[in-house]
Amino acid sequence: MVMRIVDLRSDTVTRPTDAMREAMASAEVDDDVLGYDPTARRLEEEMAKIMGKEAALFVPSGTMGNLICVMVHCDVRGSEVILGDTCHIHVYENGGISTIGGVHPKTIKNEEDGTMDLVAIEGAIRDPKGSTFYPSTRLICLENTHANSGGRCLSAEYTDRVGEIAKRHGLKLHIDGARIFNASVALGVSVHRLVKAADSVSVCLSKGLGAPIGSVIVGSQSFIEKAKTLRKTLGGGMRQIGVLCAAALVALQENLPKLQSDHKKTKLLAEGLNKMKGIRVNVEAMETNMIFMDMEDGSRLTAEKLRKSLTEHGILVIPENSSRIRMVIHHQITTSDVHYTLSCLQQAVQTIQEPCQN
Numbered sequence: 001m002v003m004r005i006v007d008l009r010s011d012t013v014t015r016p017t018d019a020m021r022e023a024m025a026s027a028e029v030d031d032d033v034l035g036y037d038p039t040a041r042r043l044e045e046e047m048a049k050i051m052g053k054e055a056a057l058f059v060p061s062g063t064m065g066n067l068i069c070v071m072v073h074c075d076v077r078g079s080e081v082i083l084g085d086t087c088h089i090h091v092y093e094n095g096g097i098s099t100i101g102g103v104h105p106k107t108i109k110n111e112e113d114g115t116m117d118l119v120a121i122e123g124a125i126r127d128p129k130g131s132t133f134y135p136s137t138r139l140i141c142l143e144n145t146h147a148n149s150g151g152r153c154l155s156a157e158y159t160d161r162v163g164e165i166a167k168r169h170g171l172k173l174h175i176d177g178a179r180i181f182n183a184s185v186a187l188g189v190s191v192h193r194l195v196k197a198a199d200s201v202s203v204c205l206s207k208g209l210g211a212p213i214g215s216v217i218v219g220s221q222s223f224i225e226k227a228k229t230l231r232k233t234l235g236g237g238m239r240q241i242g243v244l245c246a247a248a249l250v251a252l253q254e255n256l257p258k259l260q261s262d263h264k265k266t267k268l269l270a271e272g273l274n275k276m277k278g279i280r281v282n283v284e285a286m287e288t289n290m291i292f293m294d295m296e297d298g299s300r301l302t303a304e305k306l307r308k309s310l311t312e313h314g315i316l317v318i319p320e321n322s323s324r325i326r327m328v329i330h331h332q333i334t335t336s337d338v339h340y341t342l343s344c345l346q347q348a349v350q351t352i353q354e355p356c357q358n
């Protein structure tokens, strides 16, 4: 019997749709290193227009997109970047900006809402007069939505304030916009307004948009030209990438409109979880497509016990720690999957908390 699978591990787990596969199979392609791939060019022009920037570049992953942007902005030895202590660039990218990029990280505490305190940002900027001893601050990085705070959205006004600080000190601003479309839909603000103050943005095609592979970075024409050279240096120059970009173009058409529904399903799941004995979810803080489900002290519940029980029912999740599980909704999770997950979890919670009654 084929087991029902409900994959809540991440929004990176989606499978290409039939329309994506058809587009991939019939994509018009050419060598994107020797010249340019026409389908890649279409995607890049589309993304630059949507994001309100001069130019765009397809890259194999969000990690490489962030690395390239940081390295282009911080192209002088001794550069330092100000970024959040729980941001993806600092936590999940193997320290690449330092080990490969030679850029020094200056972390600031991420607040619960994914922002960094504005006074702390400005206070972290190195005094150029201290350059005998200190690195030189060249870049500030934000992340919108902020994954480790549960997919929280940064407002356009907050981003503008950080942009003003950067400009005042002659710095650049990069946004890790892996889920910027989720922020745009949740806030009801266009993506180009959200990133107006940014000098560069890295946008994942392979998350909520549901494309199988890739990201796009956007910025000025001169920035993207430097980024293209660095992409090749890092081994990211690829040939007939129209095969991948064709799927991304379908994703933009098909899945962008579905993000609102992803967020609705997230709220439905969060509200259901919050009613369960021993489980706590900050429903208000679940602004987009992510849920952090916490186990209350003394509830006998642990992330591993629940993960194991859910897996037995085909529901896949990733524990954040011993008492927290993250669940991520995407366009291939149905409302019925949400109800199924709630029913299985209710059963697991009951079994774990009242073993003798079962």
Ligand SMILES: Cc1ncc(COP(=O)(O)O)c(C=O)c1O
Pocket (backbone or CB within 6 Å): 012, 060, 061, 062, 063, 064, 088, 089, 143, 145, 147, 176, 178, 179, 204, 206, 214, 215
């Ligand atoms: C906020 C954020 N930025 C960047 C990335 C990196 O993207 P990729 O997995 O394509 O390298 C991810 C997740 O994958 C992410 O969640």
Ligand SMILES: C[C@@H](O)[C@H](N)C(=O)O
Pocket (backbone or CB within 6 Å): 009, 010, 011, 012, 092, 147
């Ligand atoms: C873990 C992280 O790299 C990935 N972006 C995710 O959110 O699933």
